[in-house]
Amino acid sequence: MSPAAPPSPSPAPASRLLDWRVRFGALALIWGFSFLFIKVGTEGFAPFQVTFGRLLFGTAVLAVAIVVKRDRLPRGARVWGHLAVAAFLLNALPFSLFAYAELTIPSTLAGICNATTPLWGMLLSLVALSEDRPTRVRAAGLGIGFVGVLTVLGAWQGFSGLDVTGTVLALLASFSYAVGWIYVRRTLSGTGVSNLSLAGSQVGLATLQLAVVTPLFTSVPTSVELAPLLAVIALGALGTGYAMLLQYGVVAEVGPTTASMVTYFIPVIATAAGVALLDERLTWNTPVGAVVVLAGAALTQTRGSARTAGVRASGGRPAPSRAALRDPGDSRDSRDSRKDKIAPRA
Numbered sequence: 001m002s003p004a005a006p007p008s009p010s011p012a013p014a015s016r017l018l019d020w021r022v023r024f025g026a027l028a029l030i031w032g033f034s035f036l037f038i039k040v041g042t043e044g045f046a047p048f049q050v051t052f053g054r055l056l057f058g059t060a061v062l063a064v065a066i067v068v069k070r071d072r073l074p075r076g077a078r079v080w081g082h083l084a085v086a087a088f089l090l091n092a093l094p095f096s097l098f099a100y101a102e103l104t105i106p107s108t109l110a111g112i113c114n115a116t117t118p119l120w121g122m123l124l125s126l127v128a129l130s131e132d133r134p135t136r137v138r139a140a141g142l143g144i145g146f147v148g149v150l151t152v153l154g155a156w157q158g159f160s161g162l163d164v165t166g167t168v169l170a171l172l173a174s175f176s177y178a179v180g181w182i183y184v185r186r187t188l189s190g191t192g193v194s195n196l197s198l199a200g201s202q203v204g205l206a207t208l209q210l211a212v213v214t215p216l217f218t219s220v221p222t223s224v225e226l227a228p229l230l231a232v233i234a235l236g237a238l239g240t241g242y243a244m245l246l247q248y249g250v251v252a253e254v255g256p257t258t259a260s261m262v263t264y265f266i267p268v269i270a271t272a273a274g275v276a277l278l279d280e281r282l283t284w285n286t287p288v289g290a291v292v293v294l295a296g297a298a299l300t301q302t303r304g305s306a307r308t309a310g311v312r313a314s315g316g317r318p319a320p321s322r323a324a325l326r327d328p329g330d331s332r333d334s335r336d337s338r339k340d341k342i343a344p345r346a
Contacts, residue, residue, distance in 0.1 A: 032269020044228025047099035053232035061241025062200035089180030091206035097173035104166035111270025113170035120178035141299025148292030
């Protein structure tokens, strides 16, 4: 599924480059702080309420963008059915799992677990995508990433002091992202609908899913504190809505390869924010393991031959989520790639 190499763009003016760098930095900050927002949000709301608020405000931002751009919504029951499944796998389920996970684990650990999505994507692609063939480098990346996860979790100490349930929930959220990207690639390519419209529709469907689930498992808060409320609003409007729009612009200017590098800044920022603003404890194995995880994830995303590259699990994640377009190609693979990043990440 390797897309053809895009023609070299003409040099951009310095002002455009500066604008791209500013927006790239803003994107990394927003997504990196998302885990802090989740942690603060769960201090005042139930996890399902945090997820519902996040999706609601994210949908509002994307809906405004769709109206402003006069984009049209997808048509056909089949497309909407696939979008409903994608909404569950890429939004409703992982967002909820991260919210529940951060009840018992630090936001720093949640951010690092999120970075394992490319590793899950690589592992799943060997089974779910028969056209994908692992190279030695990518296989080595999978092994290195696994070692990094064990380092973060302190395996040699018997995972002492680690909340197993919360950590498993965070890893399951990352796994859900990987499954979702493969599902999207197989079912939503070639629809002829813009990525913005697909993303907005998908997040909107996830909002409806949480609107049904949330009242069944939570009760209305007796009081609403300002900090958790602002955190949920920021998580949705910035981290789930505006960040996606930012990424569209970055990809359009500098291409998906450069834009996808934001993935590797997210756990760094999440860790720094958790330590500096939430006074979360950081031992040496957490940053060291995070670096190893990121190195392994980067290796799993290296491109192989023209026949096998490009089936990578969308940076594994939201990966970036969250909504970037890949380089244009001249085959079905390129159509798949244009639709493989239509949802935001955590």
